[in-house]
Amino acid sequence: MSKDEHLNPYEPIGITDDFMFFAVMSDEEICTRLLQELLPELNIKRVTTRAQSQIKGGREDKGIRLDIQAFDEQGRVYDIEMQLSRKFHPKRSRYYRTLVDMVSLLTGDDYDDMPMSFVIIFSPFDHFGIDERVIEFIEYSPKHHLALGDEMHTLYVNSKGTKGEVSPTLQKFLDLMNGQVDRKNDLIDAIAEKMNYYNHNQEWRANRLEYETTLRHERNEGIDEATVKNALSVMVKFNVTAEQALDALDVPKPDQPKYLQMMKEKV
Template sequence: MLYNMVKENNLNQYEPIGITDDFMFFAVMIDEQICTRLLQELLPELKIKKVTTKAQSQIKGGREDKAIRLDIQAFDERGRIYDIEMQLSRDFQPKRSRYYKALVDMTTLLAGTDYDDLPPMFVIIFSPFDQFGDKERVSDYIVYCPKTHRALGDSTHVIYVNSKGVNGEVSPTMQKFLDPMNGQVGRKNALINDIAERMDYYNHNQEWRANRLEYETTLRHERKLGVDEGRKHGLDEAKMADALSVMVKFNVSAEEALDALGVPKSDQPKYLQMMKEKV
């Protein structure tokens, strides 16, 4: 009862959110027409005619994998794959794109595709921050040899779209999509108007707002679990270091050192394994 009262109060105090919110971005980009038109503006050289979209969302309570994901997979008429997400963190993690590429390839291979037939893949990351500090609007990263400048040709791209960028050309429509990411809202463009209408719908839809609130609660819980796990791991490392010090100082076995530190017998196998890996 108390949870429902708090939830209802939060919904009543709900403030409209913009496109940089990953839950809103997810809701907008799952629309195939909007996703197609935005990709056409971002990648005109690919001459994309139409894409189908697939939600890659996972909201789980477990810590075994990266549970919280709100990215979109899109597939065009030529079989090319686009993994699209909004990157909100200022704590830039380049290996995140590697993680997404690996997930997409593994899913494709499990579906029965031979590695020789893996389709071109584009991991597209929109960000309201200048992650690289180079002020580029769009950065297209491929694997290549720094010495010869020859591309490997594995048909993978990681594309960062920086709303704060001022260098490099994008289409007028693409720029009008980047403007709302910077808080500059305008509706004098057909695509942007359609996006704004879809956002208005969700901002005024109480069921969707409740789902987003649940998502935020789950995300906070996942983050707390991560912090708690990290803190616990740090304490374990400190305890292991103390045990190693006792072993050396008093010339005793690992078990005797752990006993001296008051580590319960039930917990000792964990520390023994950590010490084995350490030494």
Template structure:
């Protein structure tokens, strides 16, 4: 299989990790999109951190959060982009939620001070197969579903390919834009939010420094493949494969490293 041409920065959609992290590192973009998803008013975003790593203890599995946001009310929002259908998405959301809480406590806070938090997955597939654009989960009493646990945690799964009439037109356009981040698509939309988001996308795509950053990332790893499969211990191949997850598709990584596609897919799941 020949080495596949990497798309240019200008060809990326919002669903691509590089562009997603750059766009949502802007506090105002985060605020507006979160307000739309959650239907709440957020006065001010205190800080945004992209690719935040949480490594609690040596024995635990570290995670890397796509976007970690905290507002002035101390509410925490973790926003993740999910491309390609992954197994155990529900349990991954549970692990992320717990890791965010433990990271907060590790900084010296008591569990009674735990912040209200949202884990939000933006999926380019239907995670539950029901055709909804949005699936929101909170904890309820099984015997009396009018009784909430009130642990202030919410997990939300957005589906860019929903078909139900369960959200307003602006939300539908926003979700469609994730995979169609183009001038042509935006010209057909009425959503002011999508137009503002696209302005941010275009500024990033026109930023020569970011273009160099993106292409440098690609070229560094491309050189490692020009002489064929990577030789060495399995641990070394795994480490290289991890570095390539944002650069190449699973099949190419497997071919060049000698790992199986299943192993590469497992690494991708573990590193989301």
């Protein structure tokens, strides 16, 4: 949450906000149309959606996650999320792939009956540095030029990309992620209407605030506030980096990323 939003609770929230994306994509018609634009070769007719929010889930299940699972008429599964972190986490997609497969296994499907699955991650950052709009990954042996054929696909959709062909409507959605709203496009107009509704819904905004608060708590869990304060003092007094200050206070290396994030927020 930005500092500006604390000052102005009515500041519009955009589609790249993961809570907004989660709310909008829960709409089955919007979700269907976006998937049709992203994966036209699948000839998707209609999807049903299931929200996978776990804002107050247990620590054993990663606590907080916001993603949408969609299922089409052929049984294919789509796990869709907005990823806002500039830091690339390749094992995050592995975690979501595992969750997608668990859905099928828990319903009693045999291995051979497991559906084709897609993990789709939208992001306003070019995590791979190749300027592609859409990058698809499958299990593949480069030595033998052979795909594994497990029907598991992972797609990264980069709104800042300029390479690779996408449909005009999908490009309009990428433009929307970049802050450009074309109300002349039917899909974008429908999304904009949903966003306008949520932006003016006090209950929804209150739920989002609770989500943000819980998220910060999850991220900061286990952090000693006194250590943060002392580390900032050491930085100023001895003109050292944050990492050097934490080293001086004997903060274990594995714990330092949490402290560094907290220190950054306090500066």
